[in-house]
Amino acid sequence: MKIEVQIISKEDIKPSSPTPPHLKTFKFSLLDQFIPSPYAPIILFYPNDCMTLAEIPKRLALLKRSLSETLTRFYPLAGKIKDDLSIECNDDGAYFVEAQVNCRLDEFLTKPDLLLLHRFLPCELMKELTAVTYLTNIQVNVFDCGGIAIGICISHKMLDGAALSTFLRAWSATARGCEEVIYPNFAAPSLFPANDLWLRDTSMVMWGSLFKKGKCITKRFVFDASAIAALKVVATSSKIKCPTPPTRVEAVSAFIWKCIMAASKEKHGYQTRRPCVLTHLVNLRRRMTPPLSDNCTGNLLWMAAAKCMTPDKPELHDLVGELKDAISKLDGEFVKKLSSDEGNSLMCESLKQIGELCSKDEVDHVGFSSWCNFGFYEIDFGRGKPVWVSSYGLSGSPVMNLLHADS
Secondary structure, eight states: OOOOEEEEEEEEEOOSSOOOGGGSEEEOBTGGGGOOSSBOOEEEEEOOOSOOGGGHHHHHHHHHHHHHHHHHHTGGGGSEEEETTEEEOOOOOEEEEEEEESSOHHHHHHSOOGGGGGGGSSSOTTOOOOTTSOSEEEEEEEETTSOEEEEEEEBTTTBOHHHHHHHHHHHHHHHHTOSSOOOOBOOHHHHSBOSSSHHHHHHHHHHHHHOOOSOOOOOOOOOOHHHHHHHHHHHTSOTTTOOSOOOHHHHHHHHHHHHHHHHHHHHHOTTOOOOEEEEEEEEOGGGSSSOOOTTBOBOOEEEEEEEESOOSSOOHHHHHHHHHHHHHTSSHHHHHHHTSTTHHHHHHHHHHHHHHHHOSTTOEEEEEEEOTTSOGGGOOSSSOOOSEEEOOOOSSSOEEEEOOOOO
16 A cells, blocks of 8 residues: 555644743854754654544644743744844744654554655755744654654754754653753853854865765664674774774764775775775764753764775774774864864864865765764653654765664
């Protein structure tokens, strides 16, 4: 049976209270300019916990009401782009879509068709943000069994993965009626002030060298606990190259990096020596001194880059060592300089170096972003936790979004 997603309704969900006049303009931080894509999509799938189909309208009403209350605290998300440096917090609201899916949730999840995931999302992912574009877009998809999939596209200019988690935790806590209210921390623009667009222009050159145009496919790979444990054992086989045990993210990233190089050798010929660059987005919140709150919103991340110059037969421990070394450079001292008067020159030099690593045609690239430890599988709107959480791939060079599986 062909799966169809039918749009039932569309509406704007406005904040439950108006934004005060002194908060009507919200400035982007300098690091917000680093982000190339308009949206960071996520889809959360929830089974029906004995709710009758007649109760679904009440469930949808609760999601809307709690979203309205949450937008009062996350007021920039209910605004529109004012210019390249700021948001007009005009309380226009979030775009909210209700849709019906003509199959059961368990039928879809048995073998998810990744090509259908975009149908559960409320907007085009690569659509440029303008003065009339919604910053927050949500689509609630109701399956025949009463299970739901909540597709969320919020402006990546406003939220990275950690900040997206903060918003979803706040929204879901409001839906559950929790006494403890989650508030965002909007400190990023003061820590990394932006007065012009130099970083955006510089970063676009760097991103242009990383992402290549071509046919794009989306695949899902699942590593269970035993597989990850085995990778860690192999990665620590050399105490010189990898003196400390890798994290699960480091072990899996290095393994996929190794596989990408093997695939490149098969494609271009085993006599070809093509260097391969790995980039990894790194959350800076806990690398700052003192560490920032997890509730600090915005894009508080930077990119680590490692290059394998001898891709003939790279050992896993070598690749883990290269990755660890690259990430370790983004330490407290680096972040301190990033937010100081040296920040502009440091960012510019860092982007230039990464761009130069990948600027040549005979260089391969694989990018990583980790959503592990962000608690997406803990997002409970009052009817239980999601059984599956998925992002959605965008076009370009190989990009891996790592997300821990529900235990």
